[in-house]
Each structure stands twice: as C-alpha cells, then as structure tokens.
Amino acid sequence: MIALFTDFGVDDMYVGQVHRVFAEQAPGVRVIDLLHTAPAFDVQAGAYLLYALQKRFQAGDVLLTVVDPGVGGPRAPLMVEADGKWFVGPDNGLLSRVIIHARQCSSYRILWHLEGVSDSFHGRDLFAPVAAMLATEVTPEHEAIEPELPDWPESLHRVIYIDHYGNAITGISGESVSTEHRVKIGGLEVDYARVFSEAETGQLFWYVNSIGLVEIAANQDSAARILGLVIGDDCRIG
Amino acid sequence: MIALFTDFGVDDMYVGQVHRVFAEQAPGVRVIDLLHTAPAFDVQAGAYLLYALQKRFQAGDVLLTVVDPGVGGPRAPLMVEADGKWFVGPDNGLLSRVIIHARQCSSYRILWHLEGVSDSFHGRDLFAPVAAMLATEVTPEHEAIEPELPDWPESLHRVIYIDHYGNAITGISGESVSTEHRVKIGGLEVDYARVFSEAETGQLFWYVNSIGLVEIAANQDSAARILGLVIGDDCRIG
Amino acid sequence: MIALFTDFGVDDMYVGQVHRVFAEQAPGVRVIDLLHTAPAFDVQAGAYLLYALQKRFQAGDVLLTVVDPGVGGPRAPLMVEADGKWFVGPDNGLLSRVIIHARQCSSYRILWHLEGVSDSFHGRDLFAPVAAMLATEVTPEHEAIEPELPDWPESLHRVIYIDHYGNAITGISGESVSTEHRVKIGGLEVDYARVFSEAETGQLFWYVNSIGLVEIAANQDSAARILGLVIGDDCRIG
Numbered sequence: 269m270i271a272l273f274t275d276f277g278v279d280d281m282y283v284g285q286v287h288r289v290f291a292e293q294a295p296g297v298r299v300i301d302l303l304h305t306a307p308a309f310d311v312q313a314g315a316y317l318l319y320a321l322q323k324r325f326q327a328g329d330v331l332l333t334v335v336d337p338g339v340g341g342p343r344a345p346l347m348v349e350a351d352g353k354w355f356v357g358p359d360n361g362l363l364s365r366v367i368i369h370a371r372q373c374s375s376y377r378i379l380w381h382l383e384g385v386s387d388s389f390h391g392r393d394l395f396a397p398v399a400a401m402l403a404t405e406v407t408p409e410h411e412a413i414e415p416e417l418p419d420w421p422e423s424l425h426r427v428i429y430i431d432h433y434g435n436a437i438t439g440i441s442g443e444s445v446s447t448e449h450r451v452k453i454g455g456l457e458v459d460y461a462r463v464f465s466e467a468e469t470g471q472l473f474w475y476v477n478s479i480g481l482v483e484i485a486a487n488q489d490s491a492a493r494i495l496g497l498v499i500g501d502d503c504r505i506g
Numbered sequence: 507m508i509a510l511f512t513d514f515g516v517d518d519m520y521v522g523q524v525h526r527v528f529a530e531q532a533p534g535v536r537v538i539d540l541l542h543t544a545p546a547f548d549v550q551a552g553a554y555l556l557y558a559l560q561k562r563f564q565a566g567d568v569l570l571t572v573v574d575p576g577v578g579g580p581r582a583p584l585m586v587e588a589d590g591k592w593f594v595g596p597d598n599g600l601l602s603r604v605i606i607h608a609r610q611c612s613s614y615r616i617l618w619h620l621e622g623v624s625d626s627f628h629g630r631d632l633f634a635p636v637a638a639m640l641a642t643e644v645t646p647e648h649e650a651i652e653p654e655l656p657d658w659p660e661s662l663h664r665v666i667y668i669d670h671y672g673n674a675i676t677g678i679s680g681e682s683v684s685t686e687h688r689v690k691i692g693g694l695e696v697d698y699a700r701v702f703s704e705a706e707t708g709q710l711f712w713y714v715n716s717i718g719l720v721e722i723a724a725n726q727d728s729a730a731r732i733l734g735l736v737i738g739d740d741c742r743i744g
Numbered sequence: 745m746i747a748l749f750t751d752f753g754v755d756d757m758y759v760g761q762v763h764r765v766f767a768e769q770a771p772g773v774r775v776i777d778l779l780h781t782a783p784a785f786d787v788q789a790g791a792y793l794l795y796a797l798q799k800r801f802q803a804g805d806v807l808l809t810v811v812d813p814g815v816g817g818p819r820a821p822l823m824v825e826a827d828g829k830w831f832v833g834p835d836n837g838l839l840s841r842v843i844i845h846a847r848q849c850s851s852y853r854i855l856w857h858l859e860g861v862s863d864s865f866h867g868r869d870l871f872a873p874v875a876a877m878l879a880t881e882v883t884p885e886h887e888a889i890e891p892e893l894p895d896w897p898e899s900l901h902r903v904i905y906i907d908h909y910g911n912a913i914t915g916i917s918g919e920s921v922s923t924e925h926r927v928k929i930g931g932l933e934v935d936y937a938r939v940f941s942e943a944e945t946g947q948l949f950w951y952v953n954s955i956g957l958v959e960i961a962a963n964q965d966s967a968a969r970i971l972g973l974v975i976g977d978d979c980r981i982g
Contacts, residue, residue, distance in 0.1 A: 269529045271522070277908035278516050278754050281797055281955070284747070284778035288800060291745045291774045298529045302522035308909055309964045321519055324526060337964050340939030387939040389954035432515035433546055463578030463625040478627035479519070488547045488575050507767045509760070516754050536767045540760035559757060562764060670753035671784055701816030701863040716865035717757070726785045726813050 910966020
C-alpha cells in the first residue's frame, strides 16, 4: 500500500499527476489519499499531523509525505525506514516526529534522480517514482544521512488543523492530559466531554480525537467559527 | 464494489483513514467515493440524497453510509440488506428511504465490534470493517432489529444539496411533477426547461436531474447565488 | 489507464457516479482523477489546461474530458485518437489544442448510445461507457467527423487556473518566453525566478511550471490574493 500525505490540495491537478506516476510505475499497488490538505507551507503542523495519522500503517507500507516550501532549494530528498514502514519526502523536519518516536529507524538521502526533472514538483518527479520503487521492492540509490530534527516539544500547544465541521485539532497528545483538565483557547476555557452526543447541541467541549490528539469541538456546530480560530492559534491546558 | 456515502468531507483525513481499512481488510475490492459532502449533521437531507444515488447500484454491492451526529451515543449500528445490496451505517433514519422503498429488506443490529474502538469515528472503526466483511462474504455477528423509520413525506419540499455550479437539488421526486408546473423558491416562480442549453445564459429553470430529483438551475450561472439559497430552504410546486 | 479531466468538481456526486460506471464496465482498469476543477463552463481555459496535462500520458491511455455547457444540445459526442491516446468528450473545442498538436489524429462522432440516457449528464451516461469500451478494447459505433477547431492562439494570454496556494496559471507556453522577460499582470510587472525558494518570502515572481506553462506565484504566499486575480484576467509578456 502507498499512502499520500501532502499539502497539494484536493482541488488541483497535483494529486492526479502523482497518481498517474503510480499507475504507470507501481500498477499492482493500492494507492490511498490519506490527506492532501496539510496546512500549506506549515512543516511543523504537518509533522504532528503525520505522526498521528501514520500510526495505523504497517511494516511494508510506503508513505509519500510532502509539505515542501523549499522545493528546488538545498534541502535533501529523504527516505526513511521507521519500524518497517517507508517514508519518502523532503528533509525539512516533516518526518522528524516519526523519526524521533520510531523504535528502529534509518534515514537516507535519495541519490536516484531523473534527468530533466521539474524544479518545482519533486512530489511527482522524484518522491513518487522513489515511493513506487520502494512499494515494488526496488531500492533506489541512496546514502546515509543525519535527518533534520528540529527542537520541537512532545506536545505542540497550537491548532494544527481545522476540519470541515469546524473542529480544531491541536498538537497536544491525548496521553498528556486528563479529563479534569480544561483547554484555554480563543479566550475561553473549555471542558471535557467523551463524545459529541454527550454535549448539548452547540456546546463547546474538548476530547481526545480518533487519532489521539486533543481536539476542540462543538456538538453539531463549528468550534472554529464560535471561537474565531485559525491554524496556528495557541491553546493551553489548565 | 464498496461505495462510500458520508458527510466526512473531501478535504479532511477521515476518508483516507477509511480507505486504509479497506486496503487492508478488503484488498481485492474496488472502493469508490460516491459522495462525502452530504450536508453535515443533516440526516434527513442525507436520506433523500442516498436513496436517489443508490438506485444504480446492484445486488452484491456494499454501501458505507454515514451521517452520524449521534456517534458514541445510544443509536444502534445498522446493516441492511435491501434488494441484494448491503448498507452499513447508523440507525438514525439515514437508511429509512432505502428501507421503505425496497422490495425485499432485512435490517440487523451489528453486534460485532473491536476492542478499544474510538467513540467518535465508527465510520473507520466499526462500519468500515463490517463493510469489508460483507464485501468479502464474511458475515459479522448481528441480530434482527426494527430500524428507525421517521415519518417523512415521499417528496421532501426543501433544498437538500447545492452543488459547486450553484444548482440546488430538492427532495422532490421527478415522477411527482409535470413540465407545466412551476417551482416556487427564493421568492420567485421558476419554469421548466428540459436541459441547460435550452435556457438562455443566466436564466433560471427547473428540471428533473440525472438522479431523478427536481433541481433548480441557471444556464452557465449559479441558481443558488441568484436566489440566495442555502440547504434547508423551502420550495413549493405550483 | 483511464484518466478523468472535467469541471464536475471534487465536492459533488458527479465524479463518484462516473467511477461507479467504470467499476462496473471496466473493472480491471485503473482510473485516476487528473483534474475535476477545470473552470466551470470555460471550454477555452479547459482546452489549454488539458493540452498541458495530457502530455505525460501514453499510447493506450484513455482520457475522459468533459467541460460541457452545451450538454443536451446539438454539439456532437466526440472520440479522438491522438498519437495513440484516446480522448472522449463533447465536440466543443475542448479537445482542439490536443488535435492541433497531435502528429497523428483521427476524430469520430460517437454513434453508440444507451436508451433512456439523461439529457444532463452525458459524462456518466455516454462518455464514461464509451471510455470504458475503449479501455477494454471494444470499439463503440462511430463515424468520421471534422471536429470543432476554434481559431485560438498558440499561447493564451490570460489566467486559466488558480490553485489552492494562490498560484495563477496562464495559457502561455513556457517555450515562448525567456527568463529576461517580465509578465505584466494585475497592474504590476513580475520578474522571473527559477523556483519558489529563490524568491524572498512573499515575493511575486513568474516561472515555467511543472506542466510547461507560465505561472505567477509568490513564495509561501498567494499571488492571486496579492494581485487580486481571477480566472480570465489578462496578462502580457514585456
């Protein structure tokens, strides 16, 4: 299985061109679109989202992971084997949370490249062909590298994603909080509820969401609209 | 074939996680995204949309159907065999139009469950694994149930969907109207046209759309913008 | 491989219904969503986008191409074999840039049709079944036709797409410009940069994008917002 995690957007022509590469170069492999709306240019938010979302994948799966504002510049192309899963993407910190938490991990600079590759779309021209190779048990040319590991906290106390319901996902690990805590966000303090249907309609609450992160929500309403939240806003546990 | 009908949105990480389950648990089965923008939390609109959209599916197909504001609460998990098609989703009325119109129909409470399942994402953790089983001819544990059948009309006289062109789909069956009728909506009365190209550019009209429902449209323009429509607005046949 | 290029949108129920047809009628064929957000009703913008995007496809591939404001009217249903690739869609100019640039090209009116087909969704009811036939080496009934070839320029000096980053894609061929040129757009003159990371954060520049077209961008910012651009805006090379 190949899974795609990018900021390419679902509306544009970028994802389709990547799928064409896989249809040609890994025709027998299932490809799934995990997320294409990682916050644009926001490598840190992407790193925490990716770490949460990749936990259910298994050894042998290949994840193409691209949030890459520095494409065409000096950042290295990276492939990482972490607990048997392969990750392919830019060496800019996006994979750092995966690398730090892996029990076994090896990081490599990708040396394989095509002639005449675009300077602006390595997702299509470099990372996708490499992911197709790894998914079909071909090893592209590579060398060992020390990957970028920014000095980021274990829990990130800011909003890293707002979904179409208006739920605000934070970078705070659900394991670091308890149900007596309140979350301070958007000028308010929000109490815990186990699940949407335990809150009144329109009531704000926080809970540990299905990928293990603290999320601010409102039952059948938009927490982001009620609180005026945007990606990057701070939150505190109190 | 497994088809997905949900309000999970196309932008977010929910659909991709469901696809990961199918890639793992029903690897030989084709999965298609029928609609992921059913109006959020709006079970009634979803029920009429789903009934119209499922007609072309065939015996043996499995539809995962989730609009589920009560997830984690007391509503039952449901699997329904209707005219040989399987439907898997919450027992909250979403499947009621399918059940009422089926020639042969059996409804079951799903008893199968995973330990440690999320309280907020039964689409991924309960309904998707059950749909994968049904698509691979495994029968999950179940018992007979009387499903929720709300007292809703045969035709629903409100807007149940607005598409990206600005066309407004109603819950009115095309079989219940004739071309001499006018549709009263947004303070105006709109005449029939057979097809877009028979209306003047920018002209409002109604027609029976490709899924058999009365739809308000404007040739190469947005009927929703012209009329100021939102989902839930009333319409009348006059 | 079947690839889809349409203005059906990614949010709505149109793409999913087309995928159902392929799952039924071409079950062994991979289907990829190349682009579903071609500008609605804008055949000319679609023609230049499609020509740029189809270059990487190969002989034997089938492209379903639908931007079809005249659906249900007199325009012919068209199938085109261009350099071994098949294109299926309306005969309204959408395929004209492909036809004009092909080394070998044959155009046919599609005579095959289903009884009781919808008047409004030929993408599902006519073009998709024909694409499924061509992808499975069945030839639908057809006759030779002279396709619509509008008198359009080799490079189109207007914005034909704005992506979710805010990059503005023009219809200007990258081969027709050199790096000393400036692009006049939105009241400003914009200089060339090779790649995003060579521009300052927030700085406007133009470059030749990954599908060979001149594109106006800003490093980690939205060029469309900065310049107030919409699809159709003029641009000039100076």
